[in-house]
Structure formats: C-alpha cells, structure tokens
Amino acid sequence: MRLAELSERSGVSTATIKYYLREGLLPAGRRISATQADYDDAHLRRLRLVRALIQIGRVPVATARQVLAYVDDDSLGQTIRLGAALWELPHEPEPDEEDPQTAVARAEVDRLLELLGWATARELGALSPNHRVLTATLVRLTHLGYPMDAEALLPYAQGLGRLAELDLDRLEDVPTPAEKVEAAVAAAVLFEPVLLCLRRLAQEEESARRFGLS
Amino acid sequence: MRLAELSERSGVSTATIKYYLREGLLPAGRRISATQADYDDAHLRRLRLVRALIQIGRVPVATARQVLAYVDDDSLGQTIRLGAALWELPHEPEPDEEDPQTAVARAEVDRLLELLGWATARELGALSPNHRVLTATLVRLTHLGYPMDAEALLPYAQGLGRLAELDLDRLEDVPTPAEKVEAAVAAAVLFEPVLLCLRRLAQEEESARRFGLS
DNA sequence: ATGATTGGATAGTGCCACTCTCCAATTGGA
DNA sequence: TCCAATTGGAGAGTGGCACTATCCAATCAT
Numbered sequence: 001m002r003l004a005e006l007s008e009r010s011g012v013s014t015a016t017i018k019y020y021l022r023e024g025l026l027p028a029g030r031r032i033s034a035t036q037a038d039y040d041d042a043h044l045r046r047l048r049l050v051r052a053l054i055q056i057g058r059v060p061v062a063t064a065r066q067v068l069a070y071v072d073d074d075s076l077g078q079t080i081r082l083g084a085a086l087w088e089l090p091h092e093p094e095p096d097e098e099d100p101q102t103a104v105a106r107a108e109v110d111r112l113l114e115l116l117g118w119a120t121a122r123e124l125g126a127l128s129p130n131h132r133v134l135t136a137t138l139v140r141l142t143h144l145g146y147p148m149d150a151e152a153l154l155p156y157a158q159g160l161g162r163l164a165e166l167d168l169d170r171l172e173d174v175p176t177p178a179e180k181v182e183a184a185v186a187a188a189v190l191f192e193p194v195l196l197c198l199r200r201l202a203q204e205e206e207s208a209r210r211f212g213l214s
Numbered sequence: 215m216r217l218a219e220l221s222e223r224s225g226v227s228t229a230t231i232k233y234y235l236r237e238g239l240l241p242a243g244r245r246i247s248a249t250q251a252d253y254d255d256a257h258l259r260r261l262r263l264v265r266a267l268i269q270i271g272r273v274p275v276a277t278a279r280q281v282l283a284y285v286d287d288d289s290l291g292q293t294i295r296l297g298a299a300l301w302e303l304p305h306e307p308e309p310d311e312e313d314p315q316t317a318v319a320r321a322e323v324d325r326l327l328e329l330l331g332w333a334t335a336r337e338l339g340a341l342s343p344n345h346r347v348l349t350a351t352l353v354r355l356t357h358l359g360y361p362m363d364a365e366a367l368l369p370y371a372q373g374l375g376r377l378a379e380l381d382l383d384r385l386e387d388v389p390t391p392a393e394k395v396e397a398a399v400a401a402a403v404l405f406e407p408v409l410l411c412l413r414r415l416a417q418e419e420e421s422a423r424r425f426g427l428s
Numbered sequence: 429a430t431g432a433t434t435g436g437a438t439a440g441t442g443c444c445a446c447t448c449t450c451c452a453a454t455t456g457g458a
Numbered sequence: 459t460c461c462a463a464t465t466g467g468a469g470a471g472t473g474g475c476a477c478t479a480t481c482c483a484a485t486c487a488t
Binding site: 227230231232241248249250268272274275 | 442445446447448452453454455
C-alpha cells in the first residue's frame with residue numbers, strides 16, 4: 001500500500017504521516033522506486049499505536065520515539081524490554097525534593113508496599129517512575145488538604161492488585177514477545193482511560209444509589 | 215496576604231496568578247487600596263486546585279473555568295452540582311459516529327451495564343460523557359487489534375465498583391456541600407493518577423512474581 | 429506527451445499556557 | 459519628606475509543539 005492508502009485507511013493525513021516518518025515514529029516503507037514506497041499492515045498497526053500514544057496518552061513525540069525504540073528492540077530480554085518501554089511512558093512532574101512533605105510521602109508509599117507484601121516493588125523503590133509519581137501525587141494531595149496514608153490506600157491497592165492479575169492473564173494470551181510488548185503499551189495507554197471511565201460510571205451509579213438522582 | 219506572598223506560598227509566579235485572575239479561575243482578592251488586594255487561605259487553596267486541574271488533569275483553561283463555576287454555584291442541588299462539575303472534566307474526543315464500530319461498542323457498553331445491574335448508568339446512557347468516552351476508547355482498542363467485550367470488562371467494572379463505594383464513603387466524611395464538590399473534583403484529578411500508579415506498581419509486582427526480574 | 433501523483437524536504441501555522449513590559453498608584457525606609 | 463521599590467492591572471509578546479502548506483523532481487497513467 002502506498003502513502004495515500006495508508007493515510008486513508010488510518011484516517012491520518014499524509015502530511016502527518018510524513019511528519020511521523022521524519023520523527024522516526026514510523027519505519028520507512030519498502031522503497032519501490034525513487035518516488036514510491038510500499039507500506040504494509042505492520043505500518044498501519046504501528047501508525048495506530050502512535051496515534052494512541054500521542055492523542056490519548058498525550059505522550060510527547062520524543063517520549064513516544066523512546067517507547068517505540070524499546071518495543072522494537074528485540075536484543076533485550078522480554079521482561080526488561082517490557083519494563084523499559086512502560087517506564088518511559090510517565091511524563092508527570094518528578095517529586096520536589098525541596099519539599100519536606102516528599103520524604104513523608106515516600107515513607108508512606110514504602111509503608112504501603114510493606115503492608116501489601118509487595119517485595120519486588122519495595123526493592124525497586126524509587127527506581128520505578130511509578131513509585132516517584134505516586135509519591136509526588138500524594139504530596140500534592142496533602143497540599144490540597146486531602147492527605148492519604150498507607151492505610152487509606154491499602155484497599156485500593158489490594159483491589160488493583162487483583163485487577164493486575166487479570167491484566168497479566170490477558171497478556172499471556174498474546175503469542176510473540178514483540179506483540180506482548182506492544183500489547184502492554186497499548187493496554188497502558190488505551191486501557192487506563194477505560195478503567196477511569198468505568199470508575200466514574202461506578203461512582204455515578206453508587207452516588208445515585210445512595211442519594212437518588214435529585 | 216498579598217499577591218507576592220500568595221505566589222511564594224503556592225510556588226506559582228505572580229505573572230501566572232495574574233493570568234488566572236484575568237481568566238476567572240481565581241476570584242479577585244479583597245481590595246485594600248487602589249494598588250493592593252488581600253488574599254486569604256481560600257485563594258491559596260483554590261490556586262492549588264487550579265494548578266492540579268491544569269498541570270495534572272491537563273484540563274484546558276476554559277474547561278477549568280466551567281468546572282470551577284459549578285464548584286462555586288451553591289444555587290444548585292448537591293447531586294446536580296457535583297455531577298455537573300465532574301461531567302465537565304473529560305475532554306477526550308467524542309465517539310466517531312461515522313465509524314460503524316461505534317454502534318457496536320455502544321451496544322457492548324450497554325450490555326456491560328446490564329450485566330452489572332447498574333440501572334442508573336443504563337438510564338443515563340450516552341448522556342454521561344463517561345459513557346461516550348468509554349465507547350470511543352473501545353472503538354480505538356478494536357482498531358488497534360485488542361477488542362474487548364462486555365464479559366472481558368465485567369470483572370474490571372465489578373472491581374472498580376467496589377472501589378467506588380470506598381470513594382463515596384470517604385466523600386461522606388467531608389462536612390459541607392461546597393467542600394464535597396471540591397473534594398470530588400480533587401479526587402477525580404489527583405486520585406486518578408494515584409490509582410493508575412498503584413495499578414502499574416501492582417503489574418510490576420505481579421510480573422516479577424510470575425516471570426522473575428530477569 | 430503530458431498532466432496528475434508520489435515521496436521528500438523546508439518553512440510556516442495555529443494553539444495555548446504562560447510571561448514580559450509598561451504604567452500609575454502606593455508604600456516604606458532614610 | 460523624598461525617592462526607590464513594590465503593588466496590582468492591562469496588553470502584547472514568547473516558546474513549545476503537533477501539525478500542515480508549499481515546492482520540487484521523479485515517476486506513473488493514459
């Protein structure tokens with residue numbers, strides 16, 4: 001398929017596709033002649049992933065490039081490759097080490113992991129961007145007047161832990177390592193909005209159940 | 215407190231605070247003289263909420279203004295006020311009605327709500343932006359090659375339903391209606407990243423448990 | 429032949445959160 | 459009392475970034 005068809009099938013303008021090619025988010029097509037290149041379903045698939053990352057995940061183009069580099073790097077071991085790709089995704093502000101609340105929040109996060117018995121997460125500690133983003137967000141919540149301690153977070157973490165098992169089950173159904181990494185990235189970017197929508201719908205339902213629709 | 219102090223205490227530059235005042239995100243201070251105004255803790259609190267909305271929630275300034283208008287509108291009933299504020303928050307793309315997959319996804323969402331027995335959510339249907347965003351996201355997942363049906367979503371929705379009960383419990387502890395609305399908005403904006411971090415940490419933990427750290 | 433189309437390169441656009449600059453009024457220290 | 463510093467206010471300007479409009483030479487379709 002040529003660029004125009006790739007554009008039509010994906011709903012992305014040719015100009016934008018050219019931009020992604022230039023930025024290295026999309027591999028070049030197979031050159032047929034000096035003025036034509038051939039794209040296949042892999043390109044279409046990658047293009048949709050790129051759109052998901054940028055439009056839904058709001059990942060900056062530079063970050064998306066790094067994520068995709070890990071997705072494509074089959075020299076790495078499966079776990080490292082997947083972890084590296086996912087760890088590139090968060091682009092929220094890092095914790096403010098000047099703020100004394102940061103140390104408090106970090107200790108609380110560590111305490112939560114202990115309560116949960118999540119040994120690996122405890123070992124990794126602030127190496128994981130998720131640990132750091134969690135810390136930074138708890139600091140913000142505190143400043144807004146809604147402090148949350150480990151005990152308050154515990155039931156949420158346990159609930160999400162059960163859901164994470166489901167996630168991994170689904171990932172095991174994906175055959176090849178390359179597809180696994182891609183599926184994990186897609187899940188991180190597109191499945192998170194699904195979860196948030198479900199939670200908000202659940203809140204609406206529960207709220208109506210308690211207080212009615214008045 | 216004067217503008218400079220408000221700036222210092224919030225970590226937001228005076229220029230940006232002036233911008234928020236101009237945009238109506240922050241109420242004007244009490245005028246002391248022709249060249250001075252006095253701000254109090256309510257302003258500091260509101261300023262932090264604005265920052266959370268814009269920086270963490272990535273809510274456009276115009277949307278934030280609408281959300282805050284509902285937060286401040288005490289002429290509305292409690293439930294409406296809260297619902298209206300929260301329904302302003304999503305700013306993701308609406309479902310593409312041209313796409314035949316949209317009807318499929320919408321039917322699947324409705325079927326999910328039926329399986330869950332969420333009567334209110336079913337009545338509201340696509341009136342809720344959350345219903346629409348969920349539909350649109352499922353369409354995207356399908357196009358990426360990861361279709362999800364109602365059965366696949368069910369356990370997630372049930373898990374999140376249990377967590378939503380916790381949310382409402384916590385909201386009941388907040389005394390006044392105005393604070394309830396503000397707390398709900400803060401929870402939507404700041405607690406969602408917390409949940410996502412917890413989920414990702416849970417995934418890391420579960421992944422390490424299954425496959426080791428290699 | 430010849431006009432349309434292709435992929436590629438470059439410069440430009442639009443958006444939007446934020447910031448710079450200037451101003452007159454006011455404050456506060458010497 | 460004097461004058462430099464500060465205050466809040468208003469408008470224009472800046473920067474970043476995803477995207478797009480414009481050209482161009484090569485090639486394809488008829």
